[in-house]
Structure formats: structure tokens, C-alpha cells
Amino acid sequence: xxxxxxxxxxxxxxxxxxxxxxxxxxxxxxxxxxxxxxxxxxxxxxxxxxxxxxxxxxxxxxxxxxxxxxxxxxxxxxxxxxxxxxxxxxxxxxxxxxxxxxxxxxxxxxxxxxxxxxxxxxxxxxxxxxxxxxxxxxxxxxxxxxxxxxxxxxxxxxxxxxxxxxxxxxxxxxxxxxxxxxxxxxxxxxxxxxxxxxxxxxxxxxxxxxxxxxxxxxxxxxxxxxxxxxxxxxxxxxxxxxxxxxxxxxxxxxxxxxxxxxxxxxxxxxxxxxxxxxxxxxxxxxxxxxxxxxxxxxxxxxxxxxxxxxxxxxxxxxxxxxxxxxxxxxxxxxxxxxxxxxxxxxxxxxxxxxxxxxxxxxxxxxxxxxxxxxxxxxxxxxxxxxxxxxxxxxxxxxxxxxxxxxxxxxxxxxxxxxxxxxxxxxxxxxxxxxxxxxxxxxxxxxxxxxxxxxxxxxxxxxxxxxxxxxxxxxxxxxxxxxxxxxxxxxxx
Amino acid sequence: xxxxxxxxxxxxxxxxxxxxxxxxxxxxxxxxxxxxxxxxxxxxxxxxxxxxxxxxxxxxxxxxxxxxxxxxxxxxxxxxxxxxxxxxxxxxxxxxxxxxxxxxxxxxxxxxxxxxxxxxxxxxxxxxxxxxxxxxxxxxxxxxxxxxxxxxxxxxxxxxxxxxxxxxxxxxxxxxxxxxxxxxxxxxxxxxxxxxxxxxxxxxxxxxxxxxxxxxxxxxxxxxxxxxxxxxxxxxxxxxxxxxxxxxxxxxxxxxxxxxxxxxxxxxxxxxxxxxxxxxxxxxxxxxxxxxxxxxxxxxxxxxxxxxxxxxxxxx
Numbered sequence: 091x092x093x094x095x096x097x098x099x100x101x102x103x104x105x106x107x108x109x110x111x112x113x114x115x116x117x118x119x120x121x122x123x124x125x126x127x128x129x130x131x132x133x134x135x136x137x138x139x140x141x142x143x144x145x146x147x148x149x150x151x152x153x154x155x156x157x158x159x160x161x162x163x164x165x166x167x168x169x170x171x172x173x174x175x176x177x178x179x180x181x182x183x184x185x186x187x188x189x190x191x192x193x194x195x196x197x198x199x200x201x202x203x204x205x206x207x208x209x210x211x212x213x214x215x216x217x218x219x220x221x222x223x224x225x226x227x228x229x230x231x232x233x234x235x236x237x238x239x240x241x242x243x244x245x246x247x248x249x250x251x252x253x254x255x256x257x258x259x260x261x262x263x264x265x266x267x268x269x270x271x272x273x274x275x276x277x278x279x280x281x282x283x284x285x286x287x288x289x290x291x292x293x294x295x296x297x298x299x300x301x302x303x304x305x306x307x308x309x310x311x312x313x314x315x316x317x318x319x320x321x322x323x324x325x326x327x328x329x330x331x332x333x334x335x336x337x338x339x340x341x342x343x344x345x346x347x348x349x350x351x352x353x354x355x356x357x358x359x360x361x362x363x364x365x366x367x368x369x370x371x372x373x374x375x376x377x378x379x380x381x382x383x384x385x386x387x388x389x390x391x392x393x394x395x396x397x398x399x400x401x402x403x404x405x406x407x408x409x410x411x412x413x414x415x416x417x418x419x420x421x422x423x424x425x426x427x428x429x430x431x432x433x434x435x436x437x438x439x440x441x442x443x444x445x446x447x448x449x450x451x452x453x454x455x456x457x458x459x460x461x462x463x464x465x466x467x468x469x470x471x472x473x474x475x476x477x478x479x480x481x482x483x484x485x486x487x488x489x490x491x492x493x494x495x496x497x498x499x500x501x502x503x504x505x506x507x508x509x510x511x512x513x514x515x516x517x518x519x520x521x522x523x524x525x526x527x528x529x530x531x532x533x534x535x536x537x538x539x540x541x542x543x544x545x546x547x548x549x550x551x552x553x554x555x556x557x558x559x560x561x562x563x564x565x566x567x568x569x570x571x572x573x574x575x576x577x578x579x580x581x582x
Numbered sequence: 583x584x585x586x587x588x589x590x591x592x593x594x595x596x597x598x599x600x601x602x603x604x605x606x607x608x609x610x611x612x613x614x615x616x617x618x619x620x621x622x623x624x625x626x627x628x629x630x631x632x633x634x635x636x637x638x639x640x641x642x643x644x645x646x647x648x649x650x651x652x653x654x655x656x657x658x659x660x661x662x663x664x665x666x667x668x669x670x671x672x673x674x675x676x677x678x679x680x681x682x683x684x685x686x687x688x689x690x691x692x693x694x695x696x697x698x699x700x701x702x703x704x705x706x707x708x709x710x711x712x713x714x715x716x717x718x719x720x721x722x723x724x725x726x727x728x729x730x731x732x733x734x735x736x737x738x739x740x741x742x743x744x745x746x747x748x749x750x751x752x753x754x755x756x757x758x759x760x761x762x763x764x765x766x767x768x769x770x771x772x773x774x775x776x777x778x779x780x781x782x783x784x785x786x787x788x789x790x791x792x793x794x795x796x797x798x799x800x801x802x803x804x805x806x807x808x809x810x811x812x813x814x815x816x817x818x819x820x821x822x823x824x825x826x827x828x829x830x831x832x833x834x835x836x837x838x839x840x841x842x843x844x845x846x847x848x849x850x851x852x853x854x855x856x857x858x859x860x861x862x863x864x865x866x867x868x869x870x871x872x873x874x875x876x877x878x879x880x881x882x883x884x885x886x887x888x889x890x891x892x893x894x895x896x897x898x
Contacts, residue, residue: 148688149680149695324681337684348584361588361740361894362842 105249106521107172107511118175118570121286126170126512126519134169134514137279141167144275150267150330165268166563168513171276171283172524172545179290179541179569182245182253182528185437187537188428190241190530193260193415195431197237200414201227211430212423220420221468222413224376226383230400233306234534237409240299240371241530242266242544245438247509254439254506256525258424260415261408262373265544265558266529267331270295270338272544272566288571290541296338298531298538303339303369305533306405310355315368318342318358320349322374322390327559332373346374351394356404369405376410418467418501419445442504446497455493455502459486462502463554464493477554479505508554511565513547523548525556526567541569583740587682589896591741594678595748598694601671602725603756604658605718607635610760610790611654612714617782629654635763638666651711659709659717668721672701685741689731697724740841747834747890754827755883760790761814762876765807781805788813791822811872812864824879828856831886838894848889855882 108119115123142164145151151162174182199206200217207214217223242263244256273292277284300317307315321332323345336343348358349367357364372379378388383396398404414420422443425436444451444462455462464476476489493500510521528543545565546556556562611632629649633639636658639649645661646653661667665674676698683691700720709717729749736742764787784805788794793813800817801809815824832852839845867875890896 146699147692147696149683149691324677333683342584342587343684344584345586348586359585359895361583361585361744361838 104507104521104523105247105252105509107247107509107524108170109512109521119173122171122173122283125283125286131518138167138169138514141169141275141279144278145271148271150271165558166549166561167272167275168522168547168549168563168565169276169279170512170514170519171566171568172511172526172547173287173568173570174526174542176290176570176572181437183539183541185253186243186528186530186539188432188434188437189243189255189258189424190238190532190537192424192427192431193241193258194235194237194532196427197260197409197412197415198235199431201230201411206427206430209430211426212420216419216423217414220414220417222411222417224411224414226396226400227409227411231402232409233308233402233405236306236407236532236534237412238415239302239306239407239409239532241532242527243530245526245528246441246506247526248507249509252439254441255424256441257418258416258421259527260412261375263527263529264328264331264373265527265546265564266295267334268564269529269540269542269544269567270334272564273542276566287568290569290571292540292542295529295540296335298540299335299371300339300341302531302533302538303371303405303407305535306407307368308402308405310403311368316341316366317369317371318344318349318367320344320346320370320372320374322346322378326373328373335371346388346390346392349392349395351392351398354398354401354403356392356395356398367404369407371407376413379406379410418443418465419447419498422501441506444502446493446500446502451502452493452497455500456490458502459490461504463505464489464500464502467499467501473559475555477505480554505554511545511547513549513563513565515549520551522551523554523556524565542567583685583744585895587685588740588744588894589891590678590682591685591744592748592890592896594675594682594694595745596752597671597675597678598725598728599749599752600666600756601668601675602722603753603760604636604666604668604671605721605725606790606792607632607756607760608654608658609715609718610764610786612651612718613786613789614783615651631763633658635759636666637759638664651714655709655711655714659714660706669701669706672698682741687731687735689735690728693724693728693731697728700724740838743834743837743841747831747838750827750830750834751883751887751890753822754824754831755880757791757814757822757824757827758876758879758883760787761811762873762880765811765872784810793820793822796820808864808868811867815867816859816862816864818860825856825859828852828859832856835890846893848886848893851882851886851889855879855886 108115108123110116145164145167151164196206200223206212207217238260240263242259242265244259245253246256247253269292303317304315317339318341319332319336319339321329321343323329326332333343342358344358350357350359352364356367356370358367374390377385378390380391380393380396381388382393395404396410399406399410422440422445425440428434428436444455446452446455455464459476460478462478464478466474476485478486481489508523508525511524512519513522524545524547526543526545528539531538545567546558547563547565548554548556549561549563558564611628614628627650629651630639632654633642633649638658641664642649642653642657646657657664658667660669662669662673664670676694679686679691679694705717705720732742732745781804784807785794788797788805788810791814796819797805797810797813800813800819803809813820813823817823818825818829820826835846835849835852839849
């Protein structure tokens with residue numbers, strides 16, 4: 091046993107995923123902790139370097155253009171896995187399914203009868219005057235009534251049984267390729283570690299995705315539906331993921347220029363002539379989808395595709411107009427949606443949220459900027475947010491002016507004591523804050539979930555920002571298959 | 583298959599083949615420049631003809647004024663402003679591969695990607711005249727590995743056909759150029775074909791297409807220029823000959839057409855070009871003039887490339 095490697099106990103205020111306050115591992119994680127202590131640091135450094143070489147070799151890069159430097163960047167990968175017990179996962183997956191069902195029913199409702207608004211559960215202006223609400227989708231019937239076929243729900247944890255939903259990503263959530271490749275790389279680097287654990291496999295995700303997409307084929311489609319992945323192309327930051335998913339599903343990866351509309355159907359240009367397309371897993375935003383319907387300057391989209399879509403000649407996943415469920419102000423009402431549509435109590439908690447458009451909330455936010463995280467309602471990727479406790483008084487003052495100018499565009503939440511997990515850094519193991527993005531697949535037939543998700547970790551000490559565009563890293567996420575239900579506590 | 587995908591695969595095949603052939607062309611220039619020129623009483627300067635063979639002469643002269651070892655390394659090896667440099671070929675092949683990763687096996691992608699990373703990370707900074715041969719070997723090895731990954735792991739489907747179509751069309755072009763320029767240099771006009779030839783120089787030409795051993799095996803004879811021409815133009819056994827390359831172009835076009843259940847115009851061009859090679863005799867070629875023959879071939883090969891692009895909608 092090497093004595094220069096130590097699993098640091100987490101700071102007492104933060105819940106650690108691996109280590110209890112007394113420094114002993116949590117139940118179910120003893121094997122990992124023992125391995126971490128035994129593994130020589132030199133070997134781990136070599137493996138960490140190997141992992142980076144593997145990512146670069148496979149070509150899993152995150153493209154950042156226009157900021158100078160290498161445009162093909164690696165997302166930092168940490169070799170210490172994040173473990174979830176079977177009981178914890180069972181609880182989470184129930185909560186996720188419940189939440190995503192309600193989100194889909196909400197989307198169908200706001201584009202049809204608007205019952206939830208008429209019942210007074212959600213303010214009308216919040217929906218109808220929202221930029222993400224697309225009048226083009228009113229009265230359009232999408233196959234199976236499914237709007238968000240692929241949802242990425244960002245979860246954070248503050249205690250053994252306290253999980254909060256931070257965000258619902260219902261448009262084009264990315265990161266699932268990292269979930270799959272992180273596992274691939276970990277299995278190559280540490281086969282012995284897998285021998286000691288029963289880790290639930292994640293590699294069937296592409297099959298589940300394909301099955302979900304096929305289940306929402308348009309009624310006009312007879313026979314096996316032709317599914318394609320639509321990408322903005324090589325220069326998109328998630329291009330690797332687009333190729334990866336198309337490849338694993340065994341479907342074509344197309345760009346806008348490869349598709350055209352004719353006689354109320356969408357076709358792709360192939361060497362053998364035009365071929366009809368039934369389901370498009372599109373990874374481009376609504377705005378760019380159809381220059382005739384939305385942004386006229388978009389060269390990424392397919393002219394006329396919205397007409398075909400509205401007439402039911404092709405399915406788009408996720409549905410157009412789904413961004414309304416992704417909105418940070420609408421987020422506050424998701425628990426209400428669950429009660430309204432499902433008649434159930436929400437299993438997963440929402441983070442208490444203040445919306446600056448409400449007078450009381452506005453006043454509270456302005457008075458407590460040093461305690462709150464403030465976000466733009468329509469923002470994403472960790473851009474344009476204020477982490478109050480970490481900001482300087484000047485930064486807070488500048489941000490307050492922005493809120494004052496446009497209160498409806500901002501929400502605020504208390505800074506949560508995000509859980510940590512030991513992470514391999516230059517001088518050994520150190521706790522770093524993390525979140526979890528499981529991917530929920532919704533088909534016309536059922537909801538599908540692969541055990542795990544993408545764990546994102548803030549690589550800077552004390553940082554709470556895990557977004558890859560802000561320098562966050564990732565970890566492999568393990569859901570243990572057995573032996574843990576006995577130890578798992580309340581959710582068993 | 584998407585037309586855009588087919589175009590990327592085809593160009594990826596062409597550029598990988600071109601990178602390898604450029605390495606071969608530079609190698610032959612280097613070896614020849616190491617030989618004494620008895621008539622001129624000094625060392626040979628083979629570099630201008632290397633630049634011609636690589637179809638880079640004009641650009642090189644414009645940029646550097648003179649073709650020599652250093653300017654050839656710089657312009658044909660490393661210059662990314664020259665679209666026909668090894669640098670540009672490896673980069674373009676990889677960009678095309680990246681655009682169609684789903685059509686490649688992971689072995690193929692990793693082989694191409696590794697090649698680019700090694701080139702960009704090491705050779706681009708370190709390549710000089712004293713490690714030139716090591717670099718050229720490396721390029722040939724990487725091309726061989728890529729081909730091996732393709733042959734060993736790829737489904738025999740449309741993607742495979744388009745990569746090979748590009749590779750063999752490019753190879754026919756490159757072999758014709760090597761032959762044309764070397765004949766021009768080694769057999770200046772007016773010189774009788776039975777005249778004195780420098781064995782080592784012809785051996786170098788053969789070596790540049792990895793055919794020295796094959797020559798001896800087929801002809802069991804010392805090296806004669808017209809037999810070199812016969813080997814590189816007409817021998818079906820020779821994998822870099824024009825007739826072999828065109829037989830493969832024909833074959834892969836046929837595979838694609840069968841898959842689509844129709845026939846294409848480019849098949850007629852390819853079929854005719856191949857048949858003419860197949861039924862030619864080296865004496866006929868000699869009588870009409872080798873240079874004229876090869877010039878015509880290169881033009882027709884270009885036309886074939888254009889017809890292929892047109893038939894499969896490569897230009898969207």
C-alpha cells in the first residue's frame with residue numbers, strides 16, 4: 091500500500107458520493123475506495139495520460155471554434171468513477187420517467203387545449219408570450235403525442251437521499267456519447283476494477299434510441315421506417331456525437347443539403363437516387379430547421395420541411411417548439427405539471443426558484459445576490475450566469491443592472507451544497523463538485539432509460555460550474571447491479 | 583448512400599493514394615540526386631522533374647524560384663498552401679474521413695487520425711533533409727496500414743467501392759505521370775531506345791513504384807526502358823500498372839452499378855479505356871510516341887473522373 095495516496099474526506103458541508111464524513115467509504119463503495127488507495131499514483135498518472143490519448147485517437151473532441159487555440163479540444167476525463175447504488179438508480183429512474191411524461195403532456199397541452207393554463211396552474215403570459223412557444227405548432231398532431239423524445243435531465247445531489255432537478259433539457263441535449271465512450275475507455279484502462287463490481291451496462295443506448303425513434307414513424311410510413319440523424323456539420327461542437335450515434339444506430343448522418351422536399355415528403359439525395367426519410371433525429375435548433383418557416387438565412391436546414399412536418403409526412407425528434415418545456419421560468423411549474431397531468435406527487439425535487447418578473451421575488455433576489463445563482467431564462471451552457479457567493483461586489487453590481495433592465499429574463503436559485511466525489515488531480519485525490527445528466531428516451535410505446543448518465547465534474551477546486559464549455563470534465567457513471575439494495579437505505 | 587458521403591469517400595481514397603505516391607516521387611528524386619551524373623561531370627539535379635511529376639512545378643517555381651532538395655521538402659512535403667503536398671493530402675483525407683466517419687470502421691478512422699496527429703505533432707516540425715527517407719517510409723507505411731485496415735475490416739459495400747474507385751483512379755494518374763516524366767528525362771528525344779541506359783536510374787524508377795523485384799520476376803532480364811513501360815502500362819499482374827488500375831476502376835464501377843440495378847455513362851468511358859489498354863501492344867505505343875500516349879491517357883483519365891463526379895452527383 092502506497093502511503094502517499096489518500097482519499098481526502100470531503101469537507102463536512104458537502105455530501106460526498108464516495109466518502110463518509112468520518113473518512114470511511116460509503117456502503118457499496120468499499121471496493122472502489124480500497125482500489126483507489128492501493129493503486130500506485132504513478133500508474134494512475136500513466137493511465138490518465140493513456141485515457142487522453144485514447145480520446146484523441148478515437149477522435150472524441152469537443153469543437154470550440156472562434157476562441158483561438160486548438161479547435162479540437164478534449165473534455166477532461168477523470169479516472170475515478172462515480173457510483174450510484176441500485177436502489178438510488180431505481181428511485182431516480184422512477185422520478186425521471188414521471189417528470190418526462192409530465193413534460194410531454196404539458197407540451198401537447200400548450201399546443202392544443204391549454205387546459206393547464208385554463209385551470210390557472212401556469213400563468214398564461216409565461217407560455218404564450220414566451221419566445222420558445224411557437225404558434226406554428228398550434229394544433230399540430232405529432233405521432234404518439236411525443237414532443238421530447240430525448241430528454242437530458244440535469245440532477246444534483248445534496249445528501250444521501252436528496253436529489254434535485256437543476257434543468258430539463260428538452261430540445262437537443264448532448265453528452266450521451268461521452269457517457270458511452272467514458273465506459274469504453276474505463277473498461278480498456280481498468281479491467282480489474284470492473285472485475286470487482288457488477289456495473290450495469292450502458293452500451294444498448296443506441297438500440298434503445300433507434301427503437302424509440304422508429305416507434306414515432308409517421309402514419310404514412312409502411313414498412314420499416316427510414317431514420318436519419320440531421321447534423322449542422324463538421325463545425326458543430328457536438329459533431330462527434332452526431333457521427334457516433336448515427337454509426338451505432340446504423341443510420342445515415344445527413345446535413346441539410348442532403349435532404350429535399352418533394353410532393354409532401356422528405357427525401358435524401360443518394361448515389362442511387364432520392365430516398366424517402368421518415369424520422370429525423372435532428373440535432374439542429376428550431377430556428378435553423380427551415381429557412382422558409384424560420385430563419386431565412388439558415389443554410390443548415392431544409393426548405394419546406396415544416397410544411398411536410400405539420401402535415402404529418404415526417405417526424406422530427408425532438409419536436410419543434412419543445413423549447414417551451416426547457417425554459418428556466420417554466421421549470422418552476424414542473425412539479426405543478428406532475429400533479430396536474432398525472433395526479434401524483436413529484437418524486438424528484440425542484441430547486442427553489444425566484445423569478446425576477448414577480449415583485450416579491452425580484453426584491454428578494456436583489457437583496458440576496460451574494461447568496462444566489464442567477465441565470466438567464468433562455469440561457470444555456472453555463473454562459474451568462476452569476477454565481478453570487480463567488481462573484482466580486484463589482485460583478486454583482488453589474489449583474490444587478492442587467493436584472494433591473496430586464497427582470498423577466500432572469501431567475502435565481504440558492505447555491506446548493508452540491509455533492510462532491512474524489513477526483514484524481516495533480517497532487518492526488520481531491521473532492522470536486524459534480525452533477526448527473528441521465529438521458530430519458532420517450533417512444534410512442536414506452537419510456538426507455540439506460541442505467542447511468544453523464545457525470546460532469548467541476549475540475550477547479552470549489553467550483554460549482556460543471557459545463558464542458560466552461561472547462562468542466564466528466565467521469566464514468568456506474569450504476570451497481572446488485573448487492574447494494576441491502577445497503578441503499580430509504581429507497582430500497 | 584448519400585451522394586455527399588460517396589464524394590467524401592472517393593476523395594479520401596484519392597488523397598491517401600496521392601500522399602503515398604508523392605512520397606514515392608520524392609524518394610526517386612532523392613535517390614537519383616545521390617548519383618553522379620557522368621556526362622555533366624557532377625551530381626544530377628533530379629528535382630525539377632520530381633516537381634513536374636508531382637504536378638507541382640509551376641507553384642514551386644513561383645514560390646521558391648528553384649527546385650532542389652530543400653524546396654521540394656518544403657513545397658511538396660510540408661506546404662499546406664500547396665493543395666498537392668503530402669501535408670495537404672493527409673489533411674484533406676482526414677477532413678473527408680471526419681465528414682463520413684459513420685461510413686468507416688473505427689480501425690480505418692483511427693489509422694487516418696493517428697497519421698494526421700503524428701504528422702501534425704511531429705513531422706511538421708522535425709522534417710529535414712537528413713530524416714527525409716525516414717519520413718517517406720513513414721508516409722508509405724501509414725498508407726499501407728490504412729489500406730490494410732480497409733481491406734481487413736470494411737464491409738464490401740458501397741462505401742468500400744467508392745474509396746477504391748478514388749484510389750485506383752488516382753493511382754493510374756500517378757503511375758502515368760511517373761512514367762512520362764522519367765522517360766522524358768532518361769530518354770531525351772532523338773535517343774535510340776537501344777541506347778545506353780543507366781541501370782541504376784531505371785532501377786530507381788522501378789523502385790519508386792515498388793516494382794523492381796516484380797520486373798526481375800516477370801522478365802528475368804536486365805532492365806530495358808520499353809520493358810519498364812510495358813510493365814507499368816500493360817501488365818495485368820502489376821498492381822500499379824495502368825491496365826490493372828483501370829481494371830479495378832471498372833470493377834468497382836460495376837459493383838456500384840449492380841447495387842443500384844442500372845448502368846452509368848462513366849462505365850462506358852472506363853470500359854473503353856480499360857479495353858484499349860488490355861488489347862494494346864508496347865510496339866503500338868512506341869510507334870505513336872510514348873509521351874503522346876501518356877498525355878492522352880491522362881486527359882481521358884481526368885475526363886473519367888469528371889464523369890464519375892457527374893453521374894453520382896458529387897457536386898451538390
